[in-house]
Amino acid sequence: MAESVEVEIIGNKSAQELALNPENVPNNYIHKEGGVGFRDALLPSESDDIDIPVVDIGNLTSPTTAQQELDKLHSALSSWGLFQVEAERAYHQRVLQILDPSMATTPPPPPPPEVP
Known part of the structure; x- marks a missing residue:
């Protein structure tokens, strides 16, 4: 016989609406002790x-590829709500400034090692 599970219905509240009442966070948004690590719970495994x-x-700044990249960005935000940033080293500092102004002085990451 199947075990019954109590589910809290949160309707179609956005993350912003849920954040307005931090004292009443639905259980499915809480990571409990003893589970997998926080990062492991968020990051996909291999x-x-x-x-x-x-x-x-x-590609967003190039007239020949901007529309295609904007379509990818729109799709990523619509379906995932997030995306990975790929950029040449010259863009890393600017991306950091846009995403988090407090990181404006953080140096860009080193280039990836060359594959032989």
Whole structure:
């Protein structure tokens, strides 16, 4: 016989609406102690068949590729609500400034090692 599970219906509230009442967070939004690690719970494992959308910031500034990249960005935000940023080193500092002004002085990451 199937075990009954109590489910709290939150309707179609947005994350912003839920954040307005932080004292009453639905249980399905809470990570309980003893579970997998926080990062492990969020990040897909290598065995997961998940492709997080990637948006190339450089392509957004090019007249020949901007529309295609905007379509990818729109799709990523509509379906996932997030995306990975791909950019040349020159764009990393600007991307950080846009996403988090407090990181404006953070140096860009080193270039990836060359594959032999």
